[in-house]
Amino acid sequence: MTDAEQREAARQFVNRWMGKGKEDEDGRSYWIDLLTNVLGIDNVTERLNFESKWYSI
Numbered sequence: 001m002t003d004a005e006q007r008e009a010a011r012q013f014v015n016r017w018m019g020k021g022k023e024d025e026d027g028r029s030y031w032i033d034l035l036t037n038v039l040g041i042d043n044v045t046e047r048l049n050f051e052s053k054w055y056s057i
Contacts, residue, residue, distance in 0.1 A: 001040045009038045 001009070013034060021030055028050050035041045035048075 006038065006040070013038050 016033070017030060020026070031048070031050075032044050035044045041047070
Protein backbone atom coordinates (compact mmCIF):
# COMPACT_ATOMS: atom_id res chain seq x y z
CA MET A 1 0.00 0.00 0.00
CA THR A 2 1.42 3.39 -0.95
CA ASP A 3 1.54 6.32 1.46
CA ALA A 4 -1.30 8.01 -0.42
CA GLU A 5 -3.43 4.85 -0.29
CA GLN A 6 -2.77 4.48 3.42
CA ARG A 7 -3.73 8.11 4.09
CA GLU A 8 -6.96 7.61 2.14
CA ALA A 9 -7.67 4.38 4.03
CA ALA A 10 -7.08 6.22 7.32
CA ARG A 11 -9.44 9.03 6.25
CA GLN A 12 -12.14 6.51 5.37
CA PHE A 13 -11.57 4.69 8.67
CA VAL A 14 -12.03 7.91 10.64
CA ASN A 15 -15.23 8.69 8.74
CA ARG A 16 -16.60 5.18 9.37
CA TRP A 17 -15.95 5.34 13.12
CA MET A 18 -16.63 9.00 13.85
CA GLY A 19 -19.36 9.28 16.46
CA LYS A 20 -19.84 5.57 16.97
CA GLY A 21 -18.29 2.70 18.76
CA LYS A 22 -18.77 1.45 22.27
CA GLU A 23 -15.75 -0.22 23.78
CA ASP A 24 -17.66 -3.22 25.11
CA GLU A 25 -19.59 -3.75 21.86
CA ASP A 26 -17.36 -2.52 19.04
CA GLY A 27 -13.80 -2.82 20.32
CA ARG A 28 -12.88 -5.90 18.32
CA SER A 29 -14.47 -4.61 15.11
CA TYR A 30 -12.63 -1.30 15.49
CA TRP A 31 -9.23 -2.95 15.87
CA ILE A 32 -9.84 -5.47 13.07
CA ASP A 33 -10.91 -2.64 10.75
CA LEU A 34 -7.89 -0.49 11.66
CA LEU A 35 -5.31 -3.25 11.41
CA THR A 36 -6.72 -4.71 8.20
CA ASN A 37 -7.85 -1.70 6.19
CA VAL A 38 -5.43 1.02 7.35
CA LEU A 39 -2.28 -0.87 8.30
CA GLY A 40 -2.71 -3.69 5.78
CA ILE A 41 -2.13 -6.57 8.17
CA ASP A 42 -3.34 -9.90 6.81
CA ASN A 43 -5.15 -12.56 8.83
CA VAL A 44 -5.74 -10.26 11.80
CA THR A 45 -8.21 -12.60 13.49
CA GLU A 46 -5.66 -15.42 13.32
CA ARG A 47 -2.87 -13.24 14.71
CA LEU A 48 -4.66 -11.55 17.61
CA ASN A 49 -6.17 -12.97 20.75
CA PHE A 50 -8.55 -10.42 22.22
CA GLU A 51 -9.23 -12.52 25.29
CA SER A 52 -5.62 -13.02 26.32
CA LYS A 53 -4.78 -11.98 29.88
CA TRP A 54 -1.48 -10.22 30.53
CA TYR A 55 0.11 -10.77 33.89
CA SER A 56 3.10 -9.08 35.47
CA ILE A 57 5.32 -10.85 37.92
